[in-house]
Amino acid sequence: MLEPRQQVLGGFFCDNFNTFFFYSFSMSLEEYRKEIDRINHDLAELIAERMEVVEKVGEYKKENNMEIKDEGREEVVKDQFADIFKQNDLPGQKGRKLAHFLISMAIEEEEEVKEE
Numbered sequence: 001m002l003e004p005r006q007q008v009l010g011g012f013f014c015d016n017f018n019t020f021f022f023y024s025f026s027m028s029l030e031e032y033r034k035e036i037d038r039i040n041h042d043l044a045e046l047i048a049e050r051m052e053v054v055e056k057v058g059e060y061k062k063e064n065n066m067e068i069k070d071e072g073r074e075e076v077v078k079d080q081f082a083d084i085f086k087q088n089d090l091p092g093q094k095g096r097k098l099a100h101f102l103i104s105m106a107i108e109e110e111e112e113v114k115e116e
């Protein structure tokens, strides 16, 4: 079966030629998914890197008898995500939601470190 393809149109202004160039190409669902796979891979590696640092924070807090949860810091992290999302034309609330999920993963990890 022939896969349907989506026409993608774009353009850019080239200063050297003082000309606007148009381009058009087509993408299939399979090609979009390949792009998503690559991004998933990069995201998962970054999350793994974040979790390595979180583990060290967990050890630090354990050694210094500190509370795992720090609501002030959580707000700062959520604001960072909201700002970055907004800069990329995404709703800030979705950035806060993603930060919330990452922080809950971090808390789980730090609780495991505490019990070791």
Ligand SMILES: O=C(O)C(=O)C[C@]1(C(=O)O)C=C[C@@H](O)C=C1
Pocket (backbone or CB within 6 Å): 054, 057, 068, 069, 070, 071, 073, 074, 077, 102, 103, 104, 106, 107, 110
């Ligand atoms: O910065 C900390 O103190 C952390 O433990 C990390 C982290 C986070 O995931 O960003 C997780 C839990 C805290 O409530 C605040 C922030």
